[in-house]
Amino acid sequence: MSNKAYRFRLYPNQEQQQFLAKCFGCSRFVYNHFLRLTTDVYADGKKNLRYKEWAKLLTSLKKEFEWLKDVNSQALQQTLKDLETAYSRFFKGLAKFPQFKKRSNKQSFRIPQHFSLTEDRKLKLPKMSPIKMVIHREIEGEIKSVTISKTPSGKYYASIVTELDIPKAPLNGEKIGMDLGIKEFAITSKPEKFENPRYFQRSLRRLKIRQRRLSRRVKGSKNRNKARVRVAKIHEKVANQRLDYQHKISLKLTNENQVISCEDLNIKGMVKNRKLSRQISDVAWGQFLTLLEYKGDIYGCEIKPVKRCFPSSKRCSNCGYIKEDLTLKDREWTCPECHVHHDRDINACHNLLQFSDGYIGWEAPKSTPNQTVEMQCIKSVSS
Ligand SMILES: [Zn+2]
Structure with missing residues (x-):
């Protein structure tokens, strides 16, 4: 049920x-x-x-x-x-x-x-x-x-x-790895890339004007209430746009696949970073993962979280070579071992998938892993 x-x-x-x-x-x-x-x-x-x-x-x-x-x-x-x-x-x-x-x-x-x-x-x-x-x-x-x-x-x-009681979709055995980001909203191993529409960012100018007007109105006055409603309407619109976008992507992904392996993000820890908090709130990964779980349950698609300390970017998904000197600026790279050319994000998705399938093992390092994720985000925002 x-x-x-x-x-x-x-x-x-x-x-x-x-x-x-x-x-x-x-x-x-x-x-x-x-x-x-x-x-x-x-x-x-x-x-x-x-x-x-x-x-x-x-x-x-x-x-x-x-x-x-x-x-x-x-x-x-x-x-x-x-x-x-x-x-x-x-x-x-x-x-x-x-x-x-x-x-x-x-x-x-x-x-x-x-x-x-x-x-x-x-x-x-x-x-x-x-x-x-x-x-x-x-x-x-x-x-x-x-x-x-x-x-x-x-x-x-x-x-x-x-x-x-919904009959589950016929099994097609499709499995994907998925990475969530700020530059692109979601990247899958298929490969597919979904853009990040940044709805809040787009309404920011209008919101600032409305908020300034609200702050100038006398407390308790009718005009203040009107101004408050206008501000609330902008927030509501942004939330609706975002939800609509996420509904569409989650529906597509859960209908087309039977397993989605996705990095387990420490969203709470990341929002504490002031530089990032607005952008992370704007992409709303948490809401998206909830939608995926909800639709996955209905359409028969399992959502597998993968521990976030796993070094998904540096590993060649073809031969397993670890490229230690890969920097965040390298969006594409060629593996020196097997000479396969990789898109950084799509390669990471392939690794996530292989990892959650148990093809490769990984022992977590003792250092604080969520910090590295956060640093990656900061750099991809500023770049
Ligand atoms: Zn390789």
Whole structure:
């Protein structure tokens, strides 16, 4: 069984918008309340509260704050589950400590049950009249949950997650090695090169103008809010363009191949580098790898991570000769042993593939390997 996600635009009327604002508010209130409570209790007596305790306390909280009863109770329980997930992600070292939710950021709440699509293709949520929704593609599978969200620019969306059994694509045995970069977004051993569109970079000038205007508006004024929406719209557009581009590439790669070997990037460590952080955020490798995993699961393509310390560039993929004096400036080189001419990046992809297939072994050096990756990136940015 695979999960599939759909995102549809919602058009709530005035009354529905008011009710949704209440739902967002209650969900945010509950999240922040229990986050604060848990940190306070922990600081006091080193006791760790979790979902079970929170759920009990939520009942008494509802007596204190009557208005919490106006919204769907399962949405509030779901908020607590999300908080628990945020905590466990933190303890696994996958995320930062849970942050308080702010009114000015993206708002959302999730409903795990008791919602449906009406016959005229509207979305029916508990305690609300059906909301107009544009279903631009057919929904496949059994609907599991729906998340309602509102972007900072004021657009509403429903994200629907379904579970379905898709027949996997016929096995063609295609395997590729893939390298992610800044100059080119992705390079594969096929060989293929996908350009890096640098969407954020392209909107930077417009964004700067809008941000300057925003900073000049009086706090709390209507004009400031208008300026804020304009800035938010630019960010949203960049994110949409990037997501669209990555959807297309990941779909193509997962449909055409059965195995993709890809370097395991230390993105968090790399973003700390100030010189690089903007460009790395702009290419959004993390989001791309998530999409690959998600689509790989649906279409039957395995994503194999390869340890990043492996010296994929210096090794000749034809005969195994290691060219120690290869510098970052050498985009192409000829192997002195077998005289094969290599494109640097494509050769690296071939090596990644051979490595993940177990043709070649590699023992990691004791030095800090992520630094070398970072240095490579810095040089390829400045060159
Ligand atoms: Zn060679």
